[in-house]
Amino acid sequence: MSAPTLIIAGFELPQESRLDLQQTFERVDGGCAQRRRAGGAWFSMEAWTRWSTTISGGGFVPAPLLSIPRGVPFELHSVAPLALWPGEDLPPGWSARTDWPETSFTSRLGVEIRLVYPILMVASAQGARMVVGSSTPQWELACEEV
Amino acid sequence: MTIVLALKMSAAAGETAFVDEAGHAVTTSGAAVHVADAAASDGIAGSFPSAGSFLTVGPSADFSFPAQFGMGGWVTPSTVAQNQCIFSLSANPDGLSYIGLYQFQTNSRLVVAAAYQNIQLVTGITAGQRIHVFWSRDADNVMRFFVNGQLVRTFTQDGTIGSAALSLLFGKDYSGLQFLGRLDDFFISKGDPIWTANFTPPAEIPLAPVPYSISAPLFVLAAPEAATGPLSADLALFTGEIQQAAAPLQVSVCDALVFDSSLGKIYWAATVMVGALDVSSQLSDEMRIEADEDSARLASFWVTPANAAELAGYDSALVTIDITIFSGTAAAQVRRFTGRVEKTVFDPVSRKAKLTCRDGRQERIRACGSADQVHALLGGLAAPCAKIVAWSDSKPDPVGYFDALLATLPGSTFIDASGLWRVVRWDILAPAASFGANDIFDEMTVEQPARADVPSAIFAKLTHRFPRLHCAEVALNWTAPDRSEYVVKGIPTCTKAMVSETLNGASDWVVKGEIVMASPIPGSYPVIVGGDTVYYNVSYESAAFTCQTAAATLYRRWYQEVEVAYSVSIAMGGLSDRDESIADAIATTFDASGWESPASTAASLGIYSANAPDGSGDTEPPTGYEALPAPYPPTNSAVDHMGDVSSDVLNAAVTHVVAKAVRLAAAGKRNRRLRFSRPADPRWEIGTPLAAAAYGVSGSGQLTGFVDTYDFSSGACVTEMVLACPDGSGADISYTASATPPDNDVGHALLAPPLLNHIGADLSTPDWMDPNQLAGFLCNTLPTADSYDASAPAFETQFRMVMPEISAAVRDPLYLDAAIDATVMLPGGDLSISFGGSGGGIH
Numbered sequence: 001m002s003a004p005t006l007i008i009a010g011f012e013l014p015q016e017s018r019l020d021l022q023q024t025f026e027r028v029d030g031g032c033a034q035r036r037r038a039g040g041a042w043f044s045m046e047a048w049t050r051w052s053t054t055i056s057g058g059g060f061v062p063a064p065l066l067s068i069p070r071g072v073p074f075e076l077h078s079v080a081p082l083a084l085w086p087g088e089d090l091p092p093g094w095s096a097r098t099d100w101p102e103t104s105f106t107s108r109l110g111v112e113i114r115l116v117y118p119i120l121m122v123a124s125a126q127g128a129r130m131v132v133g134s135s136t137p138q139w140e141l142a143c144e145e146v
Numbered sequence: 147m148t149i150v151l152a153l154k155m156s157a158a159a160g161e162t163a164f165v166d167e168a169g170h171a172v173t174t175s176g177a178a179v180h181v182a183d184a185a186a187s188d189g190i191a192g193s194f195p196s197a198g199s200f201l202t203v204g205p206s207a208d209f210s211f212p213a214q215f216g217m218g219g220w221v222t223p224s225t226v227a228q229n230q231c232i233f234s235l236s237a238n239p240d241g242l243s244y245i246g247l248y249q250f251q252t253n254s255r256l257v258v259a260a261a262y263q264n265i266q267l268v269t270g271i272t273a274g275q276r277i278h279v280f281w282s283r284d285a286d287n288v289m290r291f292f293v294n295g296q297l298v299r300t301f302t303q304d305g306t307i308g309s310a311a312l313s314l315l316f317g318k319d320y321s322g323l324q325f326l327g328r329l330d331d332f333f334i335s336k337g338d339p340i341w342t343a344n345f346t347p348p349a350e351i352p353l354a355p356v357p358y359s360i361s362a363p364l365f366v367l368a369a370p371e372a373a374t375g376p377l378s379a380d381l382a383l384f385t386g387e388i389q390q391a392a393a394p395l396q397v398s399v400c401d402a403l404v405f406d407s408s409l410g411k412i413y414w415a416a417t418v419m420v421g422a423l424d425v426s427s428q429l430s431d432e433m434r435i436e437a438d439e440d441s442a443r444l445a446s447f448w449v450t451p452a453n454a455a456e457l458a459g460y461d462s463a464l465v466t467i468d469i470t471i472f473s474g475t476a477a478a479q480v481r482r483f484t485g486r487v488e489k490t491v492f493d494p495v496s497r498k499a500k501l502t503c504r505d506g507r508q509e510r511i512r513a514c515g516s517a518d519q520v521h522a523l524l525g526g527l528a529a530p531c532a533k534i535v536a537w538s539d540s541k542p543d544p545v546g547y548f549d550a551l552l553a554t555l556p557g558s559t560f561i562d563a564s565g566l567w568r569v570v571r572w573d574i575l576a577p578a579a580s581f582g583a584n585d586i587f588d589e590m591t592v593e594q595p596a597r598a599d600v601p602s603a604i605f606a607k608l609t610h611r612f613p614r615l616h617c618a619e620v621a622l623n624w625t626a627p628d629r630s631e632y633v634v635k636g637i638p639t640c641t642k643a644m645v646s647e648t649l650n651g652a653s654d655w656v657v658k659g660e661i662v663m664a665s666p667i668p669g670s671y672p673v674i675v676g677g678d679t680v681y682y683n684v685s686y687e688s689a690a691f692t693c694q695t696a697a698a699t700l701y702r703r704w705y706q707e708v709e710v711a712y713s714v715s716i717a718m719g720g721l722s723d724r725d726e727s728i729a730d731a732i733a734t735t736f737d738a739s740g741w742e743s744p745a746s747t748a749a750s751l752g753i754y755s756a757n758a759p760d761g762s763g764d765t766e767p768p769t770g771y772e773a774l775p776a777p778y779p780p781t782n783s784a785v786d787h788m789g790d791v792s793s794d795v796l797n798a799a800v801t802h803v804v805a806k807a808v809r810l811a812a813a814g815k816r817n818r819r820l821r822f823s824r825p826a827d828p829r830w831e832i833g834t835p836l837a838a839a840a841y842g843v844s845g846s847g848q849l850t851g852f853v854d855t856y857d858f859s860s861g862a863c864v865t866e867m868v869l870a871c872p873d874g875s876g877a878d879i880s881y882t883a884s885a886t887p888p889d890n891d892v893g894h895a896l897l898a899p900p901l902l903n904h905i906g907a908d909l910s911t912p913d914w915m916d917p918n919q920l921a922g923f924l925c926n927t928l929p930t931a932d933s934y935d936a937s938a939p940a941f942e943t944q945f946r947m948v949m950p951e952i953s954a955a956v957r958d959p960l961y962l963d964a965a966i967d968a969t970v971m972l973p974g975g976d977l978s979i980s981f982g983g984s985g986g987g988i989h
Contacts, residue, residue, distance in 0.1 A: 030859050030860055030861065031858075031859075031860070031861040032860075032861040033857065033860045033861045033862035035587050035588065035862075035864075036587070036588045037407065037583065037584050037585070037586065037587060037588060038582075038583040038584070038586050038587065038588050038590065038840035038841060039582070039583035039584040039840070041410065041584055042410060043407065043410055043411070043587070043825060044410065044411040044412075045411070045412055045414065045825060045826070045861055045862050045863045045864075046411065046412070046413050046414070046861050047413070047414055047415065047856075047857075047858060047861040047863070048858075048861065
């Protein structure tokens with residue numbers, strides 16, 4: 001079974017560099033504030049939403065990964081799919097990979113789910129981080145959507 | 147756009163039938179007729195030359211305007227010396243729907259009567275002046291009034307204007323108030339206001355849709371004075387200039403649903419233009435917009451310039467800030483600030499620049515070049531008084547003049563989000579919006595006014611200093627001694643020169659007219675002396691110089707400084723005994739010292755040697771006050787000389803002082819405030835009546851200030867509002883003031899000792915006489931006379947006069963008190979605090 005290739009800043013990571021691959025998506029802190037109203041009800045004010053993603057993996061750490069410049073935007077072609085409801089849109093600024101197009105399937109309970117492999121425009125404040133000392137070298141790249 | 151009335155008035159001169167291009171029947175009454183008019187685009191206009199000349203159109207459902215409309219045309223009054231109605235409905239059933247155009251004699255002004263409002267358009271029009279008048283109402287019920295295409299007034303009025311059941315009258319109103327003059331190209335548009343900004347008056351009725359003007363008006367009044375009834379109020383003068391905006395036209399799209407907090411979430415964005423550059427995407431950190439009454443609106447924000455040139459371009463650039471809010475499917479985009487960059491602080495480490503912007507309030511005031519322009523900035527609501535606060539054309543001080551008059555304004559001034567200068571009264575009207583516990587954030591404060599804000603009373607005093615001019619007269623008469631005295635005692639005769647010198651030399655007293663002196667008749671007069679007859683001879687030569695009788699009226703003029711203190715007390719109900727007084731002083735400009743001075747010698751020399759004018763025939767009777775300056779007080783009385791402080795000036799000064807006290811009182815009470823925050827709500831301008839209720843606090847009042855905070859980092863968008871909830875009654879702030887000078891009942895009854903004959907060195911001479919009674923001819927017996935007494939007092943031969951003194955009561959400065967007749971209404975906003983349970987509340 002093949003898997004989508006992980007492309008970071010135009011560099012396609014080889015399989016041996018993406019052992020134990022892990023990717024997280026979470027919202028960037030900020031852009032949305034909440035307060036309680038006088039009656040106790042919640043009220044939210046949002047100016048913007050951005051996502052951060054952290055990818056980590058192990059194995060051979062290629063040099064291009066370590067040379068990703070700090071603060072410069074680049075494209076991240078994710079290998080972690082997003083599950084979307086029918087009709088739901090990707091977050092603003094995200095696009096779908098065309099090399100690994102969207103697929104749909106229906107779960108055992110009859111729920112239709114769409115799987116989309118997203119492309120994000122991100123930048124890394126610190127660049128890639130490499131850890132050597134465990135069984136295999138580990139790397140980690142924390143990025144935020146620009 | 148639907149034109150429902152089009153009176154082009156373009157038929158041939160002499161034609162009495164008028165046609166409505168929109169198809170309604172037009173009835174001509176009286177002498178209404180088409181006439182040649184060179185000023186009209188087609189050379190023809192409708193003329194209403196005499197009483198009873200008018201046109202009737204309708205009734206029609208087309209003339210009921212529940213929403214948008216526009217109407218107007220060209221007006222040329224042939225006289226401004228009478229009150230006249232140009233256009234009206236055929237009746238005024240409820241006032242609210244009434245519409246009419248009037249010209250009033252006072253100030254020669256044009257007035258639109260709309261509902262219960264009398265909207266003064268322009269003053270000082272002249273007979274024969276052709277004026278384009280137009281008014282409209284837009285979808286927000288904003289009515290705008292234009293004269294010659296220039297916006298002069300706006301206010302908000304909802305409800306139906308006009309009536310489907312009433313006819314339209316041109317040339318008179320329902321009461322018969324006649325218009326004399328010409329009308330041309332009068333039209334009405336229904337459903338479309340046509341013009342909502344300055345425009346070029348059309349030469350003809352715009353039967354096709356016309357493009358809106360792209361120039362934005364900058365001068366509006368937020369709320370006009372309300373009339374007590376149609377045509378019954380006299381409005382303040384407004385002659386504000388319209389200044390063209392240099393900012394991009396404001397676009398406001400506002401769906402009120404966006405501000406419904408029950409939706410629980412809003413999305414927002416800010417569009418900031420610095421010059422021609424959109425820096426919205428370069429904003430960061432916090433943007434803050436704050437506004438307050440009688441203060442400049444401030445905006446500050448952080449922006450990351452793309453390059454040094456852009457950073458340099460920020461200096462003094464024009465700035466506009468629009469806030470866009472989305473909630474669900476509703477959206478609102480509201481202009482929140484227009485101004486200029488005042489200061490730029492650049493941080494090269496973060497590459498961010500903080501821009502601080504102001505709305506140009508100070509520049510607007512400094513740009514005023516006349517007192518009228520300053521009055522217009524204050525919406526005609528201030529109480530100017532040149533005697534107290536004077537404008538100098540040679541050394542104009544618009545800022546100082548504005549600040550002085552601002553102290554008399556029963557309201558506030560500010561520049562709104564679109565850069566328009568606005569004046570708003572401190573009325574507490576029904577709230578435009580009410581915010582409950584689910585509409586505001588979890589913070590609220592109630593501020594009670596300080597003790598200093600609400601003393602027990604505020605006193606207003608105006609002191610007027612003026613001269614009281616007095617005039618007193620004393621009549622003097624003297625007759626020479628009996629001839630026997632000359633023979634027996636050998637006393638000398640009294641010469642005319644001696645009498646004249648004495649009377650004319652009286653200190654502070656002046657002879658009124660001439661001294662009437664008579665000479666003895668020459669001849670021999672028998673005198674019985676000791677049984678013998680002796681003849682006393684009066685020669686022709688000596689008679690000419692001798693005074694037999696003398697009569698004269700002496701008068702004296704003097705001034706007395708009078709100070710009248712007009713005062714009124716405005717009860718505030720506070721517990722503080724602080725003395726909060728407003729005091730001003732005015733003085734009549736008059737050279738009282740010069741008035742009091744006697745006429746110059748040259749001026750007082752007699753003109754006539756004979757046949758002087760005596761008032762007979764065509765001659766003017768002499769007053770005796772020739773060469774003396776006016777005014778001339780009544781004889782033995784006094785006149786309070788007000789001079790340049792006429793009744794109008796005095797009332798203006800009194801009004802000025804009372805206005806200052808009213809503002810001080812209202813400002814103090816308005817320090818009772820309710821402060822709360824809610825999600826960004828850029829709809830409301832200063833002066834808007836609002837209400838809020840939460841945490842057991844309920845308050846309604848007038849928005850006096852707000853702070854918008856937009857945090858691009860956290861996403862928070864909050865508007866903090868401050869409502870003034872004064873403790874008062876009623877909705878309107880108003881006052882009246884007048885004063886009447888106290889009456890002057892001064893009367894003089896001065897008496898001088900009689901002019902007698904006193905002979906000294908004689909056996910009959912008293913040992914002592916009161917010098918103040920020794921008046922008249924003083925002389926001595928000859929030593930050779932039988933009655934000579936060397937031991938008796940001997941006089942210096944003279945004609946002596948003792949004039950009465952002026953008492954201190956009518957000479958020394960006088961201080962009087964008088965009352966100002968004033969009524970003051972301070973409006974009230976509700977504010978109640980309840981601690982819950984059954985314990986009642988604090989109000």
